[in-house]
Amino acid sequence: MMKTHFIPFENVDFKFCITICFAILLMTGILKKFFEIRKLPPGPWGYPFIGHLTLLGSNPAETFSKMAIQYGDVFFIRMGKWPTIVLNSRDAIDEALNKMPEIFSDRPKFYSNYAINKMKGLVFGEYSQRLRLHRKIANGVLQEFATSKSSPTEYLVRKEVDLLIKLWIQSRDNNFNPVHDIEMAVGAVMYQLLFGSEINCHSDQSFIDMVKNLKTINEGASAGSFVNMLPWIRFIMPSKVKKLLERLELNSKFAEKCISESLSSYDKNHQRGMVDGLISAANKYAEKEVHHDGITRHQIYSTIRDFIGAGIDTTSTTLQWTVLLLSIHTNIQDKMQKEIDNILGGRGPTLQDQGKLPYVEATILEVMRHGTIAPLNIPHSTSTDVKFRDFEIKKGTVVFCNIYGIFKDKNIWTDPDKFRPERFLTKDNTIIHERADIIATQFGVGRRRCIGDTLSKRELFLFITSIYQAMNTNLRSDPNYGRIITINCKPTPYKIQIIPRY
Structure with missing residues (x-):
């Protein structure tokens, strides 16, 4: 009987097998990707590695609005390494941020967000029980010092606006850029709310440095965005990272210096401003650090950075847009002044006059709509996998709210590109609150809404x-x-002429 010698794989072509295995793996990957894509919102095709970054132009919010025409009010893109959904309607934003707040209230783990206090701050911190307590404490201090009936806001604004008017009338020619003076005036109000009205801040070098710091941080925002979306760039172009970190370091050093000075002179029986209120809150919760919610003094102090940045920049930018738009549309100036003269006579405005000057308030709303100070707000992120509408959104997906698209939506606003305050008024000359509520999305939506929105509105009115x-x-x-x-939307530099009315 002959023995058969069987040699395994004797007649097998190994190259062929390897090719088949590779093809199976490739097809499996393609099919997996295909089914993942099918579960995502629709969106345009992007490029490898960089995604859609090169397609967004100088005004990404405007580009998103155009994309929404084709892909709908929720679509998917990729910002470098980050999967991203863009919400382009009030309904979509409300559905995500108000109806599913536990999932859509996180912040993206961007490089710059980690650089700013390791994502533990009030604005850029991760959404958690600790953050909710942090917001509660900060909001309580803000209400006590800045938005209560007995707050010094009205006094401080009156003082600073009088200085601003005097400066413009006495010291300026008829061809100047008002931006620096506006930033100094708004900054002075916030600085004194934080550290006390006894400070002569215009001769205080710390105050002057603070205003400069805010400018440099905004100037570095583009570098920060670049590194955020393409983290590997920091290894190829370290100068981009250096520029960002230098800007953030300036802000941190200023905050630390102010905290140290306030701590050294702190008196629990005489609280000068919001910083003393935060120190008091830190002391109150100090013993709970280990045993309760994990709140730390360092976290509470980080609120100072947030108040300085958001509290000054938003109000200042809105005022810059106001002066520009009213300097172009002098007929709207005339209507405002007629209402002011009829209601106030010769006395200055107070917070009690809010609600009595509807055309003034309508003009402020229209400035906010037309200027769109924060076109995309601060981006959110999903804290877990979620089914949103019929789509499956992964944990860690960046979420942009296209406020610009809402403010320019022709289905909401007639002739949205025109500056027309009357769109916010009824025939009886009262504010249309439904439209005013749309503008309130400028301050954010849901549980990450800016806690300083009331303060900003009061300052703008005065x-x-x-x-x-x-x-x-x-x-x-x-x-x-x-x-x-950059971080927000500012008008390009312009020059104005001042004409005193009295």
Whole structure:
């Protein structure tokens, strides 16, 4: 009987097997990707590694609005390494941020967010029980010092706006850029709310440094975004990272210096401003650090950075847009001034006058709509996998809320590109609150809404009413203004002329 010698795989072509295995793996990967894509919102095709970054242009929010026409009010893109969904309607934003707040209230783990206090701050911190307590404490201090009936806000704004008007009338020619003066005036209000009204902040080098710091941080925002979306860039172009970190370090050093000075002179029986209120809160919760919610003094102090940044920049930018738009549309100035004169006579405005000057308030709302200070707000992130509408969204997906798209939506606003305060008024000359509520999304939606929105609205009312009660402004430069988009949206530099009314 012959023996058969069987040699395994004797007649097998190994190259063929390897090819088949590779093809199976490739097809498996393709099919897996295909089914993942099918579960995502629709969206345009991007490029490998960089995603859609090169497609967004100088105004990403405007680009998103155009994309929404084709892909709907929820679509998917990739910002470098980050999977991203863009919400382009009020309904979509409300459905995500208000109806599913536990999932859509996180922040993306961007490089810059980690650089800012390791994502433990009030604005950029991860959403958690600790953050909720942090917000509660900060909001309580803000209410006590800045938005209560007995707050010094009205006194401080009155003092600073009087200085601003005097400076413009006495010290300026008829062709100047008002931006620096606006930043100093708004900054002075917040600085004194934080550290006490006894400070002569205009001669305080710390205050001057603070305003400069905010400018440099905004200037470095583009570098920060670049590194956020393409983290590997920091190994290839370290200068980008260095520029970002230098900006953030300036802000941190300023906050630490102010905290140290406040701590050294702190008196629990005489609280000068919000910083003393935060120190008091830190002391109150100090013993709970280990045994309760994990709140730390360092976290509470980080609130100072958030108040400085958001509290100054948003109000200042809105005022810059106001002066520009009213200097172009002098007929709207005239209508405002007629209402101010009829209601206030010769006295200055107070917070009690809010609600009595509907055309002034409508103009402020229209400035916020037209200027769109924060076109995409601060991005959110999903804290877990979630089914949103019919889509499956993964944990860690970046979420942009396209406020610009809402403010320019032709289905909501007639002639949205025109500056027309009357769109916020009824025939009876009262504010249309439904439309005012749309503008309130400028301050965020849901559980990450800016806690300083009431303070900002009060400041804007007092500043704008006081300025245009005292003077007219005329544009002395090209009216075809553009937008500078960094952290927020500022108008391109312009020049005005001042004409005193009295």
